[in-house]
Amino acid sequence: MGLVIEHVTKNYGKLKALKGISMELKKGEVVGLLGPNGAGKSTLMKILTGAFTQWEGQIHFFKQNLRTELQQIQKKTGYLPENNPLYPEMFVAEYLKYSADLYQVSDPPLEDIMVKTGLKDHARSKINTLSKGYKQRVGLAAALVHNPEVVILDEPTTGLDPNQLIEIRKLIRELGKDKTVILSTHVLQEVDAICDRVIIINKGAIVLDQPLESLRKNQQQIIEVSFDYRVETEALARLDQVEKVKNTHDFQYEIYLKGSEDQRPAVFDFAHDNGLKILSLQLKNESLEKLFNELTS
Numbered sequence: 001m002g003l004v005i006e007h008v009t010k011n012y013g014k015l016k017a018l019k020g021i022s023m024e025l026k027k028g029e030v031v032g033l034l035g036p037n038g039a040g041k042s043t044l045m046k047i048l049t050g051a052f053t054q055w056e057g058q059i060h061f062f063k064q065n066l067r068t069e070l071q072q073i074q075k076k077t078g079y080l081p082e083n084n085p086l087y088p089e090m091f092v093a094e095y096l097k098y099s100a101d102l103y104q105v106s107d108p109p110l111e112d113i114m115v116k117t118g119l120k121d122h123a124r125s126k127i128n129t130l131s132k133g134y135k136q137r138v139g140l141a142a143a144l145v146h147n148p149e150v151v152i153l154d155e156p157t158t159g160l161d162p163n164q165l166i167e168i169r170k171l172i173r174e175l176g177k178d179k180t181v182i183l184s185t186h187v188l189q190e191v192d193a194i195c196d197r198v199i200i201i202n203k204g205a206i207v208l209d210q211p212l213e214s215l216r217k218n219q220q221q222i223i224e225v226s227f228d229y230r231v232e233t234e235a236l237a238r239l240d241q242v243e244k245v246k247n248t249h250d251f252q253y254e255i256y257l258k259g260s261e262d263q264r265p266a267v268f269d270f271a272h273d274n275g276l277k278i279l280s281l282q283l284k285n286e287s288l289e290k291l292f293n294e295l296t297s
Contacts, residue, residue: 002026003048003150003180008057010043017043019204020057027149030176032191032212033184035201036296041184042082044201045154048182049079061150075103078143082154084136088128092119092138095127096145103146110145116174117141118167132159140168150180157190162226162279169194188292189224192285200295207295215287222284223255224248225267228277235274239266254284 003025010018018040025031035041046052048059050070059066061073087095093110100108114120117137122130127138136159143151156172157165172194175181183195191198192212200208233245236255241263246254257263264281271278 002062004058004060006058008044008047008055008059010040010047010052010055016204018047018055021201021204021206023199023206023209025180025182027180028177029196030172030181030183030194032195032198033182033201034186034188034191034198034292036186038203039201039296040204041201042154043204045079045081045152045182045184048150048152049077050074075146076149078146078148078151080139080143080151080153080156082158084139086127086135086138088126090127091123092125092127092130093123095138096141099142100145105146108145109147113141113145116171117144118164133161133164136160137164137168140171144175148179150182151175152182152184154184155186156183157185157187165280188285188289189282192288193282198288200292202296208291212285212288215285215291216283219285219287221257221260221263222286223257223264223267223281224252224284225255225271225281226252226279227271228279231274231276236267236270239263239270251279 005021005023007020007022008018009016009020033041043052047055061076064073066073090098093114096110096113097108111120114123117140119134119137119141122134127135130138136156140156153172157168160168172181172183176196183191185191195212197211198208199206228251230251231253233247233253236242236245236253241257241259243256243258248254255267267281268278
């Protein structure tokens with residue numbers, strides 16, 4: 001048994017924010033929680049982290065009851081909120097040590113956490129001197145400093161540049177190997193790039209709960225790529241297995257391919273051979289995009 005949510009309902013007066021939702025999240029998976037604004041994602045995050053205590057239903061974290069064992073569960077939960085509140089006057093290492101003290105961790109692996117989140121060279125930097133991307137890393141490091149079993153991330157890639165985005169995606173996937181990770185976002189590409197499973201919430205109800213792999217079956221492979229310079233579509237069309245190329249916006253392209261073998265390495269080699277920088281590179285999941293639009297429109 002992992003994180004089990006059963007018939008959870010939350011009302012704001014006459015407004016039903018959550019309408020009896022149920023799901024079971026297992027250890028070793030990254031679950032993408034998708035939904036439009038006002039769907040109920042943030043309400044669920046606040047319930048799971050203990051910010052809201054008035055709700056109906058049952059929630060168990062690995063057999064522990066959220067109602068009766070909230071503090072014990074919070075010690076095993078890491079949370080990165082969307083607004084990422086930090087103490088800007090503190091140094092990075094100082095803030096992480098402070099966060100560990102809140103969880104009563106006597107010997108926190110601060111150096112290891114800073115290495116994993118790319119903060120080692122900024123340990124003695126004041127938080128108010130960091131970029132938005134590095135502040136986001138500090139928030140993520142603070143969520144991991146007590147080695148939680150469940151990690152809840154609310155829009156964790158907000159404000160990251162393309163290089164930082166790749167690194168944080170990799171870190172989140174690594175976390176998903178031995179933890180339960182919930183990634184709340186409204187960005188379809190983030191779910192497709194990071195998650196094993198997608199849950200779509202609309203108007204307080206779950207309208208889809210499915211493994212990402214099943215959504216990718218039998219669909220055409222489409223690569224979305226953005227370069228730092230304009231490229232002739234004819235040049236991209238000469239790559240192996242390419243059926244057509246669309247220039248969707250400025251330096252952004254969609255490459256439609258035959259077969260199921262991942263052709264992103266070929267696109268990377270193309271950029272390298274032509275002196276181009278790749279600003280973003282990902283597979284497009286048309287099935288997920290289509291389902292999201294159908295289920296939430």
